[in-house]
Amino acid sequence: MTAPTRRPGRRPGPTSSREDILAAARVLFGERGYDKASIRAIAREAGVDPALVHHFFGAKEELFAAAMEFPVDPGVFLPQVLSGPRSELGERLTRTFLRIWSDSRLRPQFIGILRSAATTEQGAALLREFITGTILARVAEALGTPRLNVTAAAAQMVGVVMLRYVLEVEPLASATEDELVALLAPTLQRYLGD
Amino acid sequence: MTAPTRRPGRRPGPTSSREDILAAARVLFGERGYDKASIRAIAREAGVDPALVHHFFGAKEELFAAAMEFPVDPGVFLPQVLSGPRSELGERLTRTFLRIWSDSRLRPQFIGILRSAATTEQGAALLREFITGTILARVAEALGTPRLNVTAAAAQMVGVVMLRYVLEVEPLASATEDELVALLAPTLQRYLGD
Incomplete structure (x- = not known):
């Protein structure tokens, strides 16, 4: 896995990255809709590498379910x-x-x-x-x-x-x-x- | 119309009575349910005479619709x-x-x-x-x-x-x-x- 790029000033660590990604996903899915919110744009918003999004969440659909805290897949x-x-x-x-x-x-x-x-x-x-x-x-x-x-x-x-x-x-x-x-x-x- | 009895300390006037009745209706309909919340009990809770409730709202069903702010009858x-x-x-x-x-x-x-x-x-x-x-x-x-x-x-x-x-x-x-x-x-x- 490549090291994720981060926004300056953010505290590093997997928990914070994971939460940052979920927060960014909620913003972009809400603003742009499911189809137009790309993993790349969500990663950019969260200040991480897109590979890290895939590493934590797999496909976009699973990221979306996690962002909604939807309890079944x-x-x-x-x-x-x-x-x-x-x-x-x-x-x-x-x-x-x-x-x-x-x-x-x-x-x-x-x-x-x-x-x-x-x-x-x-x-x-x-x-x-x-x-x-x-x-x-x-x-x-x-x-x-x-x-x-x-x-x-x-x-x-x-x-x-x-x-x-x-x-x-x-x-x-x-x-x-x-x-x-x-x-x-x-x-x-x-x-x-x- | 008979003058309504009021709780001591309440400011008199039809607007305040009307609002008091609606507030009391929301409390009692919510707590007791529609069937068990009587006009008499709602009037008591609001500190007014039951006749005033009928004067303002007619039947219990209309009082309920008003308490819910339900826009059609x-x-x-x-x-x-x-x-x-x-x-x-x-x-x-x-x-x-x-x-x-x-x-x-x-x-x-x-x-x-x-x-x-x-x-x-x-x-x-x-x-x-x-x-x-x-x-x-x-x-x-x-x-x-x-x-x-x-x-x-x-x-x-x-x-x-x-x-x-x-x-x-x-x-x-x-x-x-x-x-x-x-x-x-x-x-x-x-x-x-x-």
């Missing part, structure tokens, strides 16, 4: 959900989504992302870019579905999160996974199925 | 939407919802309610009570639909609001009313139709 769970019979896609998506959210270790982070998106411009920009650049693009491409349909499906699930986990509106908050699959899976299937 | 628009052919309910709901939100004078208030619900306990409690006590109860009763179905429909529309108006995710943010009706009306119809 869509590069892992989306391919699992999108593979398998297309006729059962709505059910697989609903179950996967509910299981990720039912994990009480992850939920505070997800809710934090949603809160920051609802209240700050940078939070909204980050979540918008994440949904657009990472989830919508990948799902629309894998399925050949119009992006508007994918956003309608995403809206259904974001609304379930708001009512079930943030506002805790009954009976949605206490409904079982199977009850919700019966209700929601046909909706996602209609938006995303053949 | 569900007592007016819901009966309009719920009447008419049941087979076209999904379309009527979708169009009404999108038209209310497309009003740029009202939208900041709606977004403010959503933001406060996403970030404060009192805001979450108020919106939960509003959705449960005012909208769900009325819709479920009028239609004879299970409440879980009504919450699923509400979740779809809350998610559309988050993605279209708060996060401004494309292509949802720029989609026309007709495009969204084609996509969303069948979903609401399935949740709420016969």
Whole structure:
């Protein structure tokens, strides 16, 4: 690994570099959007060598997930959900989504992302870019579905999160996974199925 | 009108009474929920006579809408939407919802309610009570639909609001009313139709 260049006056060390990169990523993803914020520009903003960004975070998508503090990797769970019979896609998506959210270790982070998106411009920009650049693009491409349909499906699930986990509106908050699959899976299937 | 009793030390006058009532309503609706927060208790908390609460705000539902600063009266628009052919309910709901939100004078208030619900306990409690006590109860009763179905429909529309108006995710943010009706009306119809 080449030694990273640093801005003068910065305290060196891997922890500070890692945090500098994440801070720079949040600024540039928020300002320029996912596509236009290059690893090179983020490295420059952070005062480090681009190689160090790759060393810490791998690909741009992983850097983005880390910058958002997104607690699961869509590069892992989306391919699992999108593979398998297309006729059962709505059910697989609903179950996967509910299981990720039912994990009480992850939920505070997800809710934090949603809160920051609802209240700050940078939070909204980050979540918008994440949904657009990472989830919508990948799902629309894998399925050949119009992006508007994918956003309608995403809206259904974001609304379930708001009512079930943030506002805790009954009976949605206490409904079982199977009850919700019966209700929601046909909706996602209609938006995303053949 | 009888003169309201006041707490000692409060500055008298209709503006202060009105604000006191709204502040008391926010506290009690948030703490006790819509059903258990009585006009009498809210009047006591505000240090005024219950008759003054009725004088300013009419029924409890209108007081609640005012306490939330909810910019439209569900007592007016819901009966309009719920009447008419049941087979076209999904379309009527979708169009009404999108038209209310497309009003740029009202939208900041709606977004403010959503933001406060996403970030404060009192805001979450108020919106939960509003959705449960005012909208769900009325819709479920009028239609004879299970409440879980009504919450699923509400979740779809809350998610559309988050993605279209708060996060401004494309292509949802720029989609026309007709495009969204084609996509969303069948979903609401399935949740709420016969």
